[in-house]
Amino acid sequence: MSTADPHELDPEGQMTLEVISKADRFNRWMFGTIEPFCSGKLLEVGSGIGNISKYFLEAGYPIALSDIRKNYCSYLRKEFSHYNHLIDVFQLDLADPDFEKKFSFVKEEFDTLFSLNVVEHIQDDRLAVYNAKYLLKKGGKLIILVPAFNSLYNHFDHSLGHYRRYTLTGLKAIFIQNNLKVLHSQYFNLAGIPGWYVSGKLLKNRTIPGGQMKLYDQLVPFFSLLDKLTFNVAGLSAIVVGTK
Numbered sequence: 001m002s003t004a005d006p007h008e009l010d011p012e013g014q015m016t017l018e019v020i021s022k023a024d025r026f027n028r029w030m031f032g033t034i035e036p037f038c039s040g041k042l043l044e045v046g047s048g049i050g051n052i053s054k055y056f057l058e059a060g061y062p063i064a065l066s067d068i069r070k071n072y073c074s075y076l077r078k079e080f081s082h083y084n085h086l087i088d089v090f091q092l093d094l095a096d097p098d099f100e101k102k103f104s105f106v107k108e109e110f111d112t113l114f115s116l117n118v119v120e121h122i123q124d125d126r127l128a129v130y131n132a133k134y135l136l137k138k139g140g141k142l143i144i145l146v147p148a149f150n151s152l153y154n155h156f157d158h159s160l161g162h163y164r165r166y167t168l169t170g171l172k173a174i175f176i177q178n179n180l181k182v183l184h185s186q187y188f189n190l191a192g193i194p195g196w197y198v199s200g201k202l203l204k205n206r207t208i209p210g211g212q213m214k215l216y217d218q219l220v221p222f223f224s225l226l227d228k229l230t231f232n233v234a235g236l237s238a239i240v241v242g243t244k
Helices: 011-021 026-036 053-058 068-079 125-134 155-160 168-179 192-202 210-218 222-230
Strands: 043-044 063-067 086-091 110-116 136-147 181-188 237-243
Touching: 011 026, 011 210, 026 053, 026 110, 026 136, 026 181, 026 210, 026 237, 043 053, 043 237, 053 063, 063 068, 063 192, 063 237, 125 136, 125 168, 125 222, 136 168, 168 181, 168 237, 192 210, 210 222
Parallel strands: 043 063, 043 110, 063 086, 110 136
Antiparallel strands: 136 237, 181 237
């Protein structure tokens, strides 16, 4: 269980984001998995250093970026300010106790909100989804990607401040509790499970080794095919798409 203040700098998280930023094939695969469900005016919650954001910007989507950490927001503004269709970059906390008042300026503002590897950092995940829904237009879509299967929880999860991992059933239940209609659900990245288990549980690494991620990235074409051949029966991540 996480005890870290999410507003503080997180060296392990930033190091992980920087390692993943070099995995172009993997990031494109994740983008390609959620992009078919995205339309209209977009908001990304938890943009980090923009590993996925850049693909939406390159594709011409009107998008606002956000993160709980001020240093990431500053980085995003500097990195992506040259895109004319970047709507805004602002600091956002889905667990803020005064959320509706503080973020009333974007109430029901977006057609699609996606949040990748964020909700597992929030103790009250039901409230996080409730607050995300507040930012969506009627009929808007919410896309959540989180780590899958509590049995895989290890040193990586702990150092990154994860409270839990999820099954599709558990994640869909949070959508249903918030009166969101589930449109789609799937697991993602089956091939990532062995590496996550060995590196994080057996070797007890606290961050993803750069060499391991580089090798994995080279094999992404085969791993994405594996997901298709196994019909996304399991994976390192769980994805649910719902509508307001």
